Amino acid sequence: MPRINEKVSYWMLVAPALAIMVIFYIVPVLGIWKIAFTEPETGVANFVAMAGSNAVKTSFIITFRVAAITTIGCLILGYIVAYAISNFASKFTPLMVALVILPFWVSVLIRSFSWIVLLGRSGIVNDTLKGAGLIDAPLRLMHNETGVLIAMIHVMLPFAILPMLTNMRGISGAYVQAARSLGASEWTAFRQVYFPQTMPGVMSGALLVFVLSLGFFVTPALLGGGRVLMISEYITYQIQEFLNWGLGSALSVALLIATALVLLIAARFVNLRSALLERK
Amino acid sequence: MASPILSISDAVKTYGDTHALNQVNLDVAEGEFLTLLGPSGSGKTTLLSAIAGFIKMDSGKLTLRAEDITNRPPEHRDFGMVFQGYALFPTMTVRENVAFPLKVRKKPSSEITKRVNEALEMVQMGAFADRMPSQLSGGQQQRIALARAMSFSPQVLLLDEPLSALDKKLRADLQWELKALHNQLGVTFIYVTHDQDEALSMSDRIIILKDGGIQQQGDPNTLYNRPRNKFVADFLGKSNFIDVTVKGQTNSTLHCTAQDVAFDVETDTTNTTGDTVKLALRPERLKLGAPNEEFLPAVVKQVSYLGERCQVIVTHKTLGEMLVSCPTWKTDITPVAGLTVSIGWEPDAPVVLADN
Numbered sequence: 169m170p171r172i173n174e175k176v177s178y179w180m181l182v183a184p185a186l187a188i189m190v191i192f193y194i195v196p197v198l199g200i201w202k203i204a205f206t207e208p209e210t211g212v213a214n215f216v217a218m219a220g221s222n223a224v225k226t227s228f229i230i231t232f233r234v235a236a237i238t239t240i241g242c243l244i245l246g247y248i249v250a251y252a253i254s255n256f257a258s259k260f261t262p263l264m265v266a267l268v269i270l271p272f273w274v275s276v277l278i279r280s281f282s283w284i285v286l287l288g289r290s291g292i293v294n295d296t297l298k299g300a301g302l303i304d305a306p307l308r309l310m311h312n313e314t315g316v317l318i319a320m321i322h323v324m325l326p327f328a329i330l331p332m333l334t335n336m337r338g339i340s341g342a343y344v345q346a347a348r349s350l351g352a353s354e355w356t357a358f359r360q361v362y363f364p365q366t367m368p369g370v371m372s373g374a375l376l377v378f379v380l381s382l383g384f385f386v387t388p389a390l391l392g393g394g395r396v397l398m399i400s401e402y403i404t405y406q407i408q409e410f411l412n413w414g415l416g417s418a419l420s421v422a423l424l425i426a427t428a429l430v431l432l433i434a435a436r437f438v439n440l441r442s443a444l445l446e447r448k
Numbered sequence: 449m450a451s452p453i454l455s456i457s458d459a460v461k462t463y464g465d466t467h468a469l470n471q472v473n474l475d476v477a478e479g480e481f482l483t484l485l486g487p488s489g490s491g492k493t494t495l496l497s498a499i500a501g502f503i504k505m506d507s508g509k510l511t512l513r514a515e516d517i518t519n520r521p522p523e524h525r526d527f528g529m530v531f532q533g534y535a536l537f538p539t540m541t542v543r544e545n546v547a548f549p550l551k552v553r554k555k556p557s558s559e560i561t562k563r564v565n566e567a568l569e570m571v572q573m574g575a576f577a578d579r580m581p582s583q584l585s586g587g588q589q590q591r592i593a594l595a596r597a598m599s600f601s602p603q604v605l606l607l608d609e610p611l612s613a614l615d616k617k618l619r620a621d622l623q624w625e626l627k628a629l630h631n632q633l634g635v636t637f638i639y640v641t642h643d644q645d646e647a648l649s650m651s652d653r654i655i656i657l658k659d660g661g662i663q664q665q666g667d668p669n670t671l672y673n674r675p676r677n678k679f680v681a682d683f684l685g686k687s688n689f690i691d692v693t694v695k696g697q698t699n700s701t702l703h704c705t706a707q708d709v710a711f712d713v714e715t716d717t718t719n720t721t722g723d724t725v726k727l728a729l730r731p732e733r734l735k736l737g738a739p740n741e742e743f744l745p746a747v748v749k750q751v752s753y754l755g756e757r758c759q760v761i762v763t764h765k766t767l768g769e770m771l772v773s774c775p776t777w778k779t780d781i782t783p784v785a786g787l788t789v790s791i792g793w794e795p796d797a798p799v800v801l802a803d804n
Contacts, residue, residue, distance in 0.1 A: 345502050346535035348522040350549035351600065360548075364539040 197424075200417045207414035214418035224402070224419065228426075231399040234316055234388065235381035239328075241321040242377045243370060246328035250369070254336040268329050276323055280390040283319040284310060287391070311393030319391045324381060328373040335369025371438040375431070382427055399423050451514065453478040453636055454499070454604060459508035461494055461660075468494040469505065470660035476604070476638060477653075481630050483639045485647040486657035487683065493608060495657070496640045500606055501525050512603070523552075528597030529606040533613065534589045536581035542568070542592050543577040549600040567599040568592075570629070587618045594626075598633070607639045611646065623649050644684050648672065656680050676802050681728035688729040688770045690798070694719045702800065707766035709744065714796040726801045731773035733797035736760060738781055742792030746770070748783045758783065762791055 172180075204214055218224050253264045271279065286292050287309035294306040309315050339362065347357035385400040392398070397405075399419060406416035452475035461469040468491045476482055484492040497503045499510065501522035510518045517525060528549075536545050546567050550560045568574045571591035581589055590610060597605055610626075611619045627650045630637050641647055647654050648668045656663040656671065656679075664676045675681035678689060692704035692713075702713040704725075719725060735742055746762040749769065753776070760772045760783045772791060774783075781789065 340533060340535065342531045342533055342535040343537060345500075345522070346529065346531055347537070347548070348502075349500055349525075349527060349529040349606070350552065350596065351523050351526070352548070352552045353521075353523055356552055361537050361539075365537075367539075 200420050203413050204417035204421045207417070214414045215422075217415060218418050218422065223397075227397050227399050227402045228422075230313070230396060231382060231423075234313065234320065234396070234398060235378050237317055238320040238324055238381045239374050239378045241317065242324045242328035243374055245321065246325055246332055246373060247366075247370065249325075250329050250332040250336050253333055254339075255341075265333070268326050268333070271323075271326055276386050277390075279323060280319055280387045283315070283322070283387075283391060287315050287318065310391050311395050313392075313396050315391040315393075316388045316396045316398075319387045320381060320384065323384075323387050324377045327376045327380060331372040331376060332366065332369035335366055335372075339365050368438070371434070375434055375438075379427055379430065382430070383423060452476055453513060454638075455509075455511045455514075456495075456499070457509045457511075459495070459498060459510075460506045461491075461498065461503065462506055467491075467660040469498065469508075472508070472660070472662060474655065474662070476636060479634050479636055481627070481637045481639065481650055481652045483641060483647040483651035483654045484657060485641055485644065485654050485684075487642055489659075490657040491660035492640045492642075492657050494660070496606055496608055496638065499604075499638065500527055500529055526600075526602050527604045527606050528600070528602035530590075530593045530597045530608065530610045532609045534581075534586075534593040534610075536589055536592055536596070538581055540581075541577070542573070542579050542581065542584070545581065545592060546577075546596045546599050548596065553600060563599050567595040570598065571595045586614050587622065590614065590622065594629075598635070602635070604636045604638060607637060609641055609643075610639075612641070612643070619646070626650060648684070654684075656683065658683075674799060675728055678726060678728070678801055681799065681801065686731050686771060686773075688731065688734070690727045690729065690767060691724055692727055694721050694723045694725060696721050701795070709764075709767065711743070712795050713798045713800065715798075715800045717800045717802070719800065727798040728801055729770075729793060729798050731759070731771040732757075733793050734770065734772040735792050736762075736772050736774050736781065736783065737790045737792065739788050739790055742790040744791045746789055746791050748785055748787040748789055750785055751783050762789065764791070 205212065207214070249264075249268065253261055253268075284291070288294070289306045289308075291309070293309060294303075297303045298306065309318070343361050343365065344357045347361040348354070352360065383400050384398070385404070388396055388398040389401045389404075392401070400423070403416045403419045403423075406412045406419065454476040456472060456474045459469045459472040459474075460467070466489075470491075472491070472495060474495075484495055486492045494503065498505050498508075501517075501520065505518070508518070509516065512525070536542075537548065540548070543564055546564045547560050550563055555563070564577075565574065568577055571594055573588065573591050573595060576584065576588065576592070581592065584592065593610070607626075611622055614622065623646060626637075630650075639647075639650065651668055653665060653667055654671050655665045658679055664671060664680045666674075671680065671684055675684065675687070681687040681689070690706050692706045695703040695705055695710070697703065697719055700714055700716060702715050702717075702719055704711065704713060704727075706727075713727065739745065744764055744767070746764045748760055749763050750761045752759040756776060757773050758776045760774065761769055762772055763769050770791065781787070783789065
């Protein structure tokens with residue numbers, strides 16, 4: 169049997185996935201770039217229109233604000249969950265991890281509709297609060313940013329927990345024990361010894377959630393009810409309602425560049441390779 | 449013992465059905481190098497963790513200079529500890545690691561600088577102060593861990609198998625250094641290991657543990673030469689075991705037979721005629737000679753050459769296999785498999801084991 173060069177066999181292993189990525193992803197993305205610069209006429213007219221539009225500006229601000237608040241919310245809640253799983257629940261660890269992953273088995277669409285059932289004017293939350301006599305009129309829990317944030321944090325939470333959990337489970341309990349034996353209180357040991365070691369997990373969770381949130385569509389569209397127009401929904405409007413492929417594509421390009429900028433800026437502060445690949 | 453610095457009484461710790469600590473009583477003398485030795489699962493690490501305060505005993509009492517510290521949290525016990533994997537904080541430099549115990553004690557910065565430098569000099573690592581732990585070799589990390597555990601002048605230093613991750617030669621060097629450091633500082637060391645050589649070479653006193661209980665304790669010489677039972681004789685060094693029938697005892701001379709072989713043993717124990725007792729015989733106390741030179745005829749089964757010594761397994765027709773260890777530089781015969789030889793020993797070589 170002829171020996172295949174190691175490099176060649178490596179590329180042969182990667183080739184199928186690479187081909188799919190190129191044909192069905194890279195080429196269409198390039199197509200979008202082309203449309204952005206050519207429809208309805210060649211030039212940067214779409215980008216000029218975009219820059220001059222207050223609606224686009226508002227949408228970008230909402231997008232970044234929702235993504236940022238979602239990220240912070242996911243980090244705080246996720247850190248606590250990851251910490252509890254990796255430090256206390258030895259017997260229940262597999263169950264707890266399963267519960268974190270479980271939502272992945274349910275479609276985002278179903279999960280978002282479930283939040284509508286929960287948060288609507290006569291949804292379960294409002295009915296319960298009214299029944300308990302805590303409120304007179306139903307609270308506005310959806311079709312606004314509050315609703316979008318609640319559902320977004322829920323949908324994104326596993327993406328924050330998993331990298332942090334992987335990171336924390338790799339931290340030996342000996343570090344905190346060592347800190348305690350050297351005279352540090354539980355809190356000091358956590359703050360000065362444990363927490364700094366969890367930063368790679370926190371950073372990789374933050375990046376994952378933030379970048380995914382920037383381009384998220386289903387949840388903001390359903391829970392926002394058209395009132396919280398994040399950029400991906402704005403793009404859909406431009407293309408589906410106004411058939412304005414040029415502006416829609418230009419917005420996509422802008423979102424892609426914005427996301428790339430976020431990663432670039434993040435790269436100045438964290439080691440992306442270890443944050444996203446090695447998860448150590 | 450003068451009033452002990454540390455005292456553990458009736459320590460009990462169970463995990464499910466296993467007794468990790470089973471009524472352990474132990475006094476530690478000021479300035480002593482005490483080693484807790486045992487196989488894995490013997491309870492030695494549990495005992496150290498209980499002393500450090502990382503695990504709560506089910507029952508029992510721990511006192512430090514006669515003061516009850518059973519429920520005191522680890523950070524207020526003032527014990528330095530060196531961990532098996534060193535546990536140097538990876539996000540801090542060497543200097544920050546060593547300064548950590550002084551910082552949490554809110555010492556003035558001039559004192560911190562001085563003490564950190566002293567501690568690093570003590571382990572000859574002054575030149576590495578600004579490195580990160582990940583940039584150091586295992587042996588260097590080990591020294592930093594030691595400097596960190598000593599920088600705040602703790603009352604007792606706890607060491608949990610600190611050398612187990614190092615290679616053999618480095619381990620031997622660090623054994624000398626640890627021992628020298630102990631002599632120089634006069635601090636009480638409590639050292640956990642499963643390595644008998646480590647225990648023998650450094651300790652003032654060794655505690656041998658098995659199944660959460662103390663099997664025997666004493667200085668290395670006593671433990672090696674006067675093991676109390678089969679476990680100790682087998683765990684600390686190697687031993688041949690012979691079951692003998694007591695035929696009588698005149699003063700310190702025990703007359704006994706093993707199968708069809710009759711011989712005398714010098715002992716400080718008292719034995720009853722007719723009883724069966726177990727003898728332990730160190731391989732290096734057995735002598736290998738030409739046929740009929742010693743009193744037991746035997747045949748060489750296997751030879752293992754170790755450089756300074758030579759291990760020989762011989763077979764006697766009724767006593768079975770025996771391990772003989774002879775110096776390679778002083779042999780009248782060169783043992784090879786199949787050779788007919790004879791073996792023997794001095795009357796004071798066998799140890800009468802008190803129990804099985």
